[in-house]
Amino acid sequence: MRSAEPVGHGALLAGMWNAARAQRLAHAFGFFGPPGVGKFLAAERLVLGLVCASGPGVPCLVCGACKRALAGTHPDVLVLDPVTQEVEEIYMSWITPRDEPDKEKRPPGGVALEEFLALRPLEGGWRAVLVREADRMGTEAQNALLKTLEEPGSDVLLVLESSRPERLLSTVRSRLVPARFAPLDRASVVSILRREGVDPGDLEELARWSRGAPGRALALASQSAGVIWNAVGRVLAGDLDPLEAAAALAEIEGEFPGRTPSAKARARARAVLDLAIEAVGDILRARAGASAERVAHPALAALSAAVPEARLEAGLERALEARQDVDANLDPALAVERVLLALAPPPAASTARRTVRTS
Ligand SMILES: [Zn+2]
Structure with missing residues (x-):
């Protein structure tokens, strides 16, 4: 569990700790909002403040209970985190104990949620379960969780965090008290990036790209997003061969989660496609007259000024299809290649442009 203080969500947490002190805190919450705005960090903070010896309230971070929670060894705290585990799915066996041959x-x-909740609280307070990216539960796992959500127990707190709550079953969603998280303002994003040690020279650009989500800015920095966007822009402008770009992007360094090379390749392709989708969407928005602060990539918009709108739209459509192909386990490298080919000028046109440039 992380000790960093989530910026911009202090009032929400204070309200929840107050409710806990008055013994009227609800038992199941949905922390919903865009990715990277600090939803899960806030959930971790909430639990720290509940188990802290001086809680409920702002956690001291130094008492035994805080230390155990921070170290991940608190017996009354269970964190189901597919991101840290680098798995794509929250498996059924994480919820209901069952013989799982696949390690x-x-x-x-080693303990499923139901087993954990069957125990008495060992430190006498709350038993808390945090589920990160809860939308990664399949239908079976969600249905299993439903039983717990129907009767959580008087000392149980469940927090389901998700950026895509529409993927949760409505029966699950309806049993959660929703807490909505909004994007942060630019100054808050910059202060968080500075705290996280981002190079001062990159602060402004990352803050602009973040769309109010500092976690997203940090992910972009760790995934070489600037290099990927630059390649997309040059392919659009006919300045870089799409196949050459695809080959380079298939090798690009960065934090792409996955336990196996093929899982990593899939994660990398997803990142590339998401960034391409975002860039093209941004260019189309800029052309439609969006205000300057809503355009994250003015440089890309300028670079692709001569690209016909039909090509941008076709490329966007191809990218959205390719994104689904990657999720459906089709070859990630081919998926990226197809999108870059759709974004590049048709072969005849690019030859013509090259001729003009060299003459
Ligand atoms: Zn404490």
Whole structure:
């Protein structure tokens, strides 16, 4: 569990700790909002403040309970985190104990949620379960969780965090008290990036790209997003061969989660496609007259000024299809290649342009 203070969500947390002190805190929450705005960090903070010896309230971070929670060894805290575990799915065995022959699919701490909740609280306070990116539960896992959500127990707190709550079953969603998280203002994003040690020279650009989500800015920095966007822009402008670009992007360094090379390749392709989708969407928005602060990539818009709108739209459509192909386990490298080919000028046109440039 992380100790960093989530910026911009202090009032929400204070309200929840107050409710806990008055013994009227609800038992199941949905922390919903865009990715990277600090939803899960806030959930971690909430739990720290509940288990802290001086809580409920702002956690001291130094008492035994805080230290155990921070170290991941607090017996009354269970964190189901597919991001840290680098798995794409929250497996059924994480929720309900079952014989799971596949070691990869067993629950991270060896204990399923239902087993955990069957125990008495060992430190006498709350038993808390945090589920990160809860939308990564399949239907079976969600249905299993539903039983717990129907009768959580008087000392149980469940927080389901998700940027895509529409992927949760409506029966699950309806049992959660929703807490909505909004994007942060530019100054808050910059202060967080500075705290996280981002190079001062990159601060402004990352803050602009973040769309109010500092976690997203940090992910972009760790995934060489600037290099990827630059390649997309040059392919659009006919300045870089799409196949050459695809080959380079298939090798690009960065934090692409996955336990196996093929899982990493899939994660990398997803990142490239998401960034291409975002860039093209941004260019189309800029052309439609969006205000300057809503355009994250003015440089790309300028670079692709001569690109016909039909090509941008076709490329965007191809990219959205390719994104689904990657999720459906089709070859990630081919998916990226197809999109870059659709974004590049048709072969005849690019030859013509080259001739003009060299003459
Ligand atoms: Zn404490």
